[in-house]
Amino acid sequence: MPARNHAQWTATPPLKGDEWIDSRIYSDQAVFDDELERIFKKVWVPVCHESELSKPYDFRTFSIANEPILVTRGPDNQVRAFLNVCPHRGMLIERRPSGSFLEGQPSGNPKRITCMFHAWQFDLKGNCVYVAREKEGYQDRLCKEDVGLRRLRCEVKFGGFVWVTLDDNPAVGLEDWAGKPFECLRKTLEAEPMEVFHYHKAIIETNYKLWHDTNSEFYHDFMHYHNRVTGFNDAYFARKNESFEHGHVVVGTFEVNYQNYEGFESRAGLSFPHLPPNQWYMIDLFPGFNFNLRGSALRCDIVTPLGPNKVMIEFRGLGLKRDTPEERQTRINHHNSIWGPFGRNLHEDLIGVTGQGTTMRPGTEPRRVLHGRQENQTIHDENGMRHYYDEWGRWMNRLPNDPEQPWAARAEAQPAVAAAE
Amino acid sequence: MAMNGVNAADAVRDTIYRATMYLDAQKWEDWLGLCDESFHYAIKSFSPEINYDMIYLQGSRKEMLTMMRLLPKHNTDHSPLSRHTSVYTVDVAPDGKTASAVSSFVVYQNMLDGVNAHIDAGESRLFLVGKYIDKLTIEDGKARFIAREVRLENRRLDKGSHWPI
Incomplete structure (x- = not known):
């Protein structure tokens, strides 16, 4: 067909209803606001790795769905999460990204979480232990026991990642949420302690789901010279995309031929425990978290949606805590030559999703985005994205290909699609 | 013959500034031409x-x-980078054969691709801030990078x- 006029361009594609979506789900403010309330305030979020809080009194700060979060390791070695908000007058308690409460602060004592504004202090379990001039101001009307921090559900799991949810009563526990997709790597990731050696962030003008889409589909490997020369063979094209409950997807492994890229080397010598050499697994968790193991280095992407057309992506690289300095250097090189901010692939991926963000800015005409490749659920099949948007539609009560319609309308409008599922 | 300290320091500054210009011009091989075989x-x-x-x-x-020569096979952002370098200190070894230098730099990205080239192209944005910590060898009046x-x-x-930055 030659280039199309407007009616042809905006016509429903000749695909089943779950094989394309409406770009308004990437660009509408109302959809975005709904996502924070209905999804991000309900799911388990991997905020960091326990090695970032290696000693008692260490802390890290984050945000989930605009809510500031404080994660600490207590003197009892337990990792806990709190809302990073002072119960007095709403001050952000800890402003730094990381540090230790072992040191005293200008307004507070060592081993205390102190709000600098009025010197209220909390212990590492979130109990309020000091209110300045408490009796003088509150008499017997309010006491320390009334003003503890807001604690959040927090678990360390799946290789030492720290998971937090804003929901006191999540629909499922963390094991039920992500245990099955992690099964392919659980033995590997839990064999021995890991350590983060890489961190950087990107703030990109695109929707967070477009980043997750890129992690969920490998058809875009045509964009990566590195992946073409190290990957494209029969075993690569046989890799399976396996869908799991709750919208998660795992991309199966194969042996990557790193030495086919000039200047690169096999990673066999530093394979993670219990893995054959040069394997490549990918775990994509709904709604936007990715664990990507290429033989000798683990990468983790965490998205923080900032707007319908803006996302922060935090990139971490991990090795084994017991690495010798030489082994660590090699792992770092393996990780960063592809995935670092100056690496071969990540720059290309980010250019790709930035381009999508440009065409799907708020106010642009709704477009049809195709997710219709069917290749027996192998590597270039887009079943991973279809599975994701099926879950997204349920959480949002919106049809991905017509977000003004409730999810319930799907079965009536598209019986053939429902049957195909 | 080893140079006197002033001349050696001038040679070091000259090499650092030439490197900045070659990097800005994406003349990668000319930049590496300023580097010793042992360069890291x-x-x-x-x-x-x-x-x-x-x-x-x-x-x-x-x-x-090798990395530079493979660049044409990769997709990349075409927005050129402009480095502003200021050499802060040059310390020449007593024998005049090596030197270390610390320079401050900022890198601006001169938008070409941008997010939306129609809007962004032609704009300059601050991209990176940092320091170059260089080690150089000095021979026949010329300074060459050993490490950056x-x-x-x-x-x-x-x-x-x-x-490279």
Whole structure:
């Protein structure tokens, strides 16, 4: 067909209803606001790795769905999460990204979480232990026991990642949420302690789901010279995309031929425990978290949606805590030559999703985005994205290909699609 | 013959500034022409988030050359980079044969591709801030890099880059 006029361009594609979506789900403010309330305030979020809080009194700060979060390791070695908000007058308690409460602060004592504004202090379990001039101001009307921090559900799991949810009563526990997709790597990731050696962030003008889409589909490997020369063979094209409950997807492994890229080397010598050499697994968790193991280095992407057309992506690289300095250097090189901010692939991926963000800015005409490749659920099949948007539609009560319609309308409008599922 | 300290320091500054111009012009082989065979390049940054001194990229002269020659096979952001370098200190060894230097730099990205080239092209944005920590050898009046550590203040790098800084 030659280039199309407007009616042809905006016509429903000749695909089943779950094989394309409406770009308004990437660009509408109302959809975005709904996502924070209905999804991000309900799911388990991997905020960091326990090695970032290696000693008692260490802390890290984050945000989930605009809510500031404080994660600490207590003197009892337990990792806990709190809302990073002072119960007095709403001050952000800890402003730094990381540090230790072992040191005293200008307004507070060592081993205390102190709000600098009025010197209220909390212990590492979130109990309020000091209110300045408490009796003088509150008499017997309010006491320390009334003003503890807001604690959040927090678990360390799946290789030492720290998971937090804003929901006191999540629909499922963390094991039920992500245990099955992690099964392919659980033995590997839990064999021995890991350590983060890489961190950087990107703030990109695109929707967070477009980043997750890129992690969920490998058809875009045509964009990566590195992946073409190290990957494209029969075993690569046989890799399976396996869908799991709750919208998660795992991309199966194969042996990557790193030495086919000039200047690169096999990673066999530093394979993670219990893995054959040069394997490549990918775990994509709904709604936007990715664990990507290429033989000798683990990468983790965490998205923080900032707007319908803006996302922060935090990139971490991990090795084994017991690495010798030489082994660590090699792992770092393996990780960063592809995935670092100056690496071969990540720059290309980010250019790709930035381009999508440009065409799907708020106010642009709704477009049809195709997710219709069917290749027996192998590597270039887009079943991973279809599975994701099926879950997204349920959480949002919106049809991905017509977000003004409730999810319930799907079965009536598209019986053939429902049957195909 | 070893140079006197003033001349040696001038030679070091000249090499650092020529390197800036070659890098801006994307004349990668000319830049590596200023580097000794033993040259080692690294981009580093300390992350308070993970309390770790990170290496974002590193390689020998040969590895950097290989990387540059493969660039045309990769998709990349076309927005050129402009480096503003100020040499702060040059310390020449007593024998005049080696020197170390610390320079401050900022890198501007002169938008070409941009997010939306129609809007962004032609605009310059601050991209990176940091220091060059260089070691050089001095021979026959010329200074050549033995090692360059690019010490970034940034940990937010957005789209990143395929190019050395």
